[in-house]
Amino acid sequence: MRQHKLALCRDHFMEWIPSQTQRAIVTYAMFQADNRLLVAASGGKDSLALWDVLLTLGYQADGLYIDLGIASEDYSHASQAYVERFARKRGLNLIIARAADYLGMGIPDAAANTRRGRDKPCSVCGLTKRHIMNHIAIEGEYDVLVTGHNLDDEAATLFGNTLHWQVGYLQRQWPVLEAKPGLVRKAKPFCRLYERETAAYAFLRSIEYIDEECPYASGAKSIYYKEVLNRMELERPGTKQSFYLSFLRAKGHLQFDDVQEQLAFKHCPECGSLTTSSGLCSFCRVKQRVHDRTILVERK
Numbered sequence: 001m002r003q004h005k006l007a008l009c010r011d012h013f014m015e016w017i018p019s020q021t022q023r024a025i026v027t028y029a030m031f032q033a034d035n036r037l038l039v040a041a042s043g044g045k046d047s048l049a050l051w052d053v054l055l056t057l058g059y060q061a062d063g064l065y066i067d068l069g070i071a072s073e074d075y076s077h078a079s080q081a082y083v084e085r086f087a088r089k090r091g092l093n094l095i096i097a098r099a100a101d102y103l104g105m106g107i108p109d110a111a112a113n114t115r116r117g118r119d120k121p122c123s124v125c126g127l128t129k130r131h132i133m134n135h136i137a138i139e140g141e142y143d144v145l146v147t148g149h150n151l152d153d154e155a156a157t158l159f160g161n162t163l164h165w166q167v168g169y170l171q172r173q174w175p176v177l178e179a180k181p182g183l184v185r186k187a188k189p190f191c192r193l194y195e196r197e198t199a200a201y202a203f204l205r206s207i208e209y210i211d212e213e214c215p216y217a218s219g220a221k222s223i224y225y226k227e228v229l230n231r232m233e234l235e236r237p238g239t240k241q242s243f244y245l246s247f248l249r250a251k252g253h254l255q256f257d258d259v260q261e262q263l264a265f266k267h268c269p270e271c272g273s274l275t276t277s278s279g280l281c282s283f284c285r286v287k288q289r290v291h292d293r294t295i296l297v298e299r300k
């Protein structure tokens with residue numbers, strides 16, 4: 001691992017990943033030993049490796065898989081099968097939610113009915129996933145929702161936020177997001193691990209995962225940012241780590257206008273989620289739009 005100037009044998013690497021994860025959990029006060037965790041499991045290497053590491057560390061962690069209804073390349077069925085196999089082999093509790101139960105149809109069809117998702121379903125997908133994850137975590141009385149975001153994901157997000165000086169997002173970007181009434185606490189215990197490291201861990205632990213990207217991922221800005229950062233990393237190992245960790249350290253000194261505090265949060269009259277809009281939350285607006293369009297098409 002040139003980025004850490006560290007070379008480990010298999011056994012030590014398998015100890016190093018959990019110990020680094022535990023260090024991040026403690027450093028950023030993500031959760032306590034007796035908390036009930038819900039792992040957002042997509043079927044990819046990061047979320048399944050994270051679930052595995054949390055169990056190794058002795059945490060109580062259930063899984064949540066969201067069926068997005070992406071039929072193209074059989075993506076949703078294939079990824080669900082990987083999560084189910086992982087949970088079954090280890091006797092773990094897995095919750096399966098369907099986007100169609102929330103929107104009346106799968107993500108690609110629902111997104112096609114909206115202005116924001118007509119070309120690409122990702123923004124509708126993102127807000128639907130956030131809504132479902134939060135809803136299930138709150139209903140199931142979980143203490144923390146944990147996601148498998150790794151250092152490459154966080155560095156790419158930071159790169160995009162910095163490139164466009166999105167102050168609100170920069171202010172919010174942190175390894176743990178505190179709970180608010182109706183909003184579950186969220187944590188990213190892998191935020192200091194490179195994607196190569198989580199992939200190596202998954203491989204060495206013989207975790208089977210879906211290797212294919214979602215068919216809608218191609219052309220995503222985040223992938224472009226990752227490629228740019230990878231080029232820099234190749235020439236200067238440790239660039240991604242230094243970019244992200246220096247940002248976390250610098251945050252204490254940076255003066256952001258307290259955008260979050262200025263925003264008045266209200267509860268959505270439809271689903272009760274926290275929202276800054278005066279009416280329905282963005283998820284319920286999408287849901288209503290999908291519903292209205294469906295009725296329109298049926299009438300025609």
Ligand code: Q46
Pocket residue numbers: 068121122123125126214215216217
């Ligand atoms: S799952 Fe959903 Fe991603 Fe696929 S449709 Fe886009 S947002 S790319 S992480």
Ligand code: ZN
Pocket residue numbers: 268269270271272273280281282283284285
């Ligand atoms: Zn709502």
